Amino acid sequence: MVDRTSIFGAAEADGIVRCDACPVLCRIRPGRAGACHRYANDNGRLIRTDPLVLLSRAVEAGAPVVPFLDASQDWDGGIAPPAQEVFVTAIGAGTTYPDYKPAPFIVGSQHAGVDTVTVVTEGIFSYCGLKAKIDTDRHLGPEAARVMHEGEQIGHVTTAEYGSQMLSIGGVRHLTGGSKREGNVTCAAMLALCRKEAIEVEIEGGSRIVLQAGAAPIVNGVPESRMRVGCGSATIGIFAQQWQGHVDEVIVVDDHITGVLTEHQAGKCLDMRPSGVRVRGRRSTPGRYFQVAHPGTGWGGTDISDPLSLIESIDPKLAWPGLRLLLTSTTGEDALYVELDEALRPVPARMPAPVAGSVARIGENCEPALTSILFMAGAGGSLRAGVTENPILLTRGVQRGEVRVTMGGAPCYLFPGGGITIMADVLAIPDGAFGHVPTPALVAPLEFTLRADLYAALGGHVEHAMALPALLAQYGQEAQREPWPARNPWPEAPG
Numbered sequence: 001m002v003d004r005t006s007i008f009g010a011a012e013a014d015g016i017v018r019c020d021a022c023p024v025l026c027r028i029r030p031g032r033a034g035a036c037h038r039y040a041n042d043n044g045r046l047i048r049t050d051p052l053v054l055l056s057r058a059v060e061a062g063a064p065v066v067p068f069l070d071a072s073q074d075w076d077g078g079i080a081p082p083a084q085e086v087f088v089t090a091i092g093a094g095t096t097y098p099d100y101k102p103a104p105f106i107v108g109s110q111h112a113g114v115d116t117v118t119v120v121t122e123g124i125f126s127y128c129g130l131k132a133k134i135d136t137d138r139h140l141g142p143e144a145a146r147v148m149h150e151g152e153q154i155g156h157v158t159t160a161e162y163g164s165q166m167l168s169i170g171g172v173r174h175l176t177g178g179s180k181r182e183g184n185v186t187c188a189a190m191l192a193l194c195r196k197e198a199i200e201v202e203i204e205g206g207s208r209i210v211l212q213a214g215a216a217p218i219v220n221g222v223p224e225s226r227m228r229v230g231c232g233s234a235t236i237g238i239f240a241q242q243w244q245g246h247v248d249e250v251i252v253v254d255d256h257i258t259g260v261l262t263e264h265q266a267g268k269c270l271d272m273r274p275s276g277v278r279v280r281g282r283r284s285t286p287g288r289y290f291q292v293a294h295p296g297t298g299w300g301g302t303d304i305s306d307p308l309s310l311i312e313s314i315d316p317k318l319a320w321p322g323l324r325l326l327l328t329s330t331t332g333e334d335a336l337y338v339e340l341d342e343a344l345r346p347v348p349a350r351m352p353a354p355v356a357g358s359v360a361r362i363g364e365n366c367e368p369a370l371t372s373i374l375f376m377a378g379a380g381g382s383l384r385a386g387v388t389e390n391p392i393l394l395t396r397g398v399q400r401g402e403v404r405v406t407m408g409g410a411p412c413y414l415f416p417g418g419g420i421t422i423m424a425d426v427l428a429i430p431d432g433a434f435g436h437v438p439t440p441a442l443v444a445p446l447e448f449t450l451r452a453d454l455y456a457a458l459g460g461h462v463e464h465a466m467a468l469p470a471l472l473a474q475y476g477q478e479a480q481r482e483p484w485p486a487r488n489p490w491p492e493a494p495g
Contacts, residue, residue: 014029015041016029016041017041017044017045020097021034021036021094021095021097022095022097022437023098024036024439028040028041028046029041030043035438036436036437036443038050048094050091050432052091052093052105052475052479053091053433053480053482054086054087054089054472054479054482055086055087055409055430055482056087057483057490058085086109087447087491088118088447088468088471089445090121090446091122091445093105093120093121093445094122095122095124095443096382096385097124098382099385099386102386103464104120105119106461106462106465106466107120107466107467108452108465111493116451116492117450117452117460117465118448118449119387119447119448119460120447121387122443122444122445122446123383123444123446125378125441126176127377127378128171128175128190128375128377128378128442128444129168129171129190129376129377130170130194130374130375131167131169131373131376131423132168132169132371132372132373133161133166133371133374134164134165134167134211134369134371135369135371136217136219136369137163137227137228137329137331138207138219138224138296139165139297140157140203140206141203141207142205142206142295144156144157144158145206146204148202148203148204149200150185151185152178152181152182152186154170154186154189155169155170155174155186156168157203157206163227163230167211169193170186170187175440175441176440184438187436187440189201191435193426195431195432195434196213196426198210199211199212208220214371214427215370219297225333225368225369226331226333226366226368226369227368227369228254228329228331229331229362229365230330231256231257231259231330232258232259232289232300232330233257233287233288235328235362236264236266237264239358239361240270242361243326243355244270244272247261247324248262248272248273248275248323248324249261249262249275249277249325250326250327251277251307251310251325251327252300252328253292253299253304253310254329255293255295255301255302256301257288257289258300259288260289261287262274262287263286264288268286275323275325276318276319278313279312280311292304299334300329300330301330307336308336308338310327321340321342323340323344325337325346326351326355330362332359332362335359336348337352337355372425372427373427374426375429375444376421377421377422377444378419378420378421379405379420379446380395384420386461387448387458387460388458388459388460388461389459389460393458393459395418395420398420399414401494402451402494403448403449403454404449406446406491407445407446408430408445409485410430411491412424433445447491449492449493450493454493
């Protein structure tokens, strides 16, 4: 355990330590932990209960990992010690709160021959939220509908994207703008999702969904398996040639754009004969129909269970007995093959092997349905004072691309415009990275990596910098050492 008394706490009578690592200011008795369980009183010393996390990687593919302490004996006392493939994350580092003091760790190192500084701190985020990307074409609920958890609203349905439904969860208005219970339930739900755990939510007027990062969404008790290959029009564009000669018409059912092969440009290019089969809905461009049915959990994200109900009419001047018609969803999970009888009525028939093969090919081209959880936060406010005496210089350095921002070493997308607004995939962030404080707010790791000379020019707290070997010598034995995640790029200083 790391002693933090000199930084985050003050001793009081009876061995009590007051922790000022967040606005709650817990008074912690000996042997007890604070409300967040991240700090505890060890015989009058305030200690961090979670270890500092160090990530290491091999110098090159297949090479052994560089030992943590080997280079410390050669350190000459400068800010940049010999190169080591070790990255000090902010996980377990502690915070800058109340933000008049420097970040817990300001680490000098050298990467690719460049003197580098990484400023490490855990941010307390009231302004944070999650975006849940749910791979399904099923209708989960109307746009802007409330997302409920344990009887409280924790978010809302937002605009759907290609092949996925999207939820917005959390945010400052749910954390602090409602009742105390709403804030606590929202914070607990967000923390669970960020920790890659499962929660169940209910969409008002829609479905019940089990969400877990990296796992298939479970909609109304049924796990999703496939993300659609594309909309109905795209499916026709992909498979039109494979259908030619085996069917005379194909209708691909989709809540957004239902496709009709012989009307579609793909069918025209293949010189397919018009079938005279007309579907319901609003015709957009040839072979592309909107609003063929209501949204739902049936075929193609519609409320349809009988696809033949989509047929509005069959033109006897164009159709013919024996016409072969395939109806399929955009995932291939639902498919029906019919032939027209003498009265031009569709009659279910045995699906020929080549047609069944094409339906299977649709399923083969569908990616597995997953849930993605993206953490978003505004990394501004007084947190920046822990990095530099003039916070706007840090903001501008980040915006100019001179400062790399990571979360537990994981890359962040930086939103354009003012401030430092970031987004990261929780699956890319190491386990155990997220915590909370009962204000309520989430606690998440944040690292700023930049050239050492630029850090000095930005007014950084250079006098508090510690060379990497010295940090390893002091904290390395208590730190948690993990291998570098292969999916993440190494966070070298830009430029």
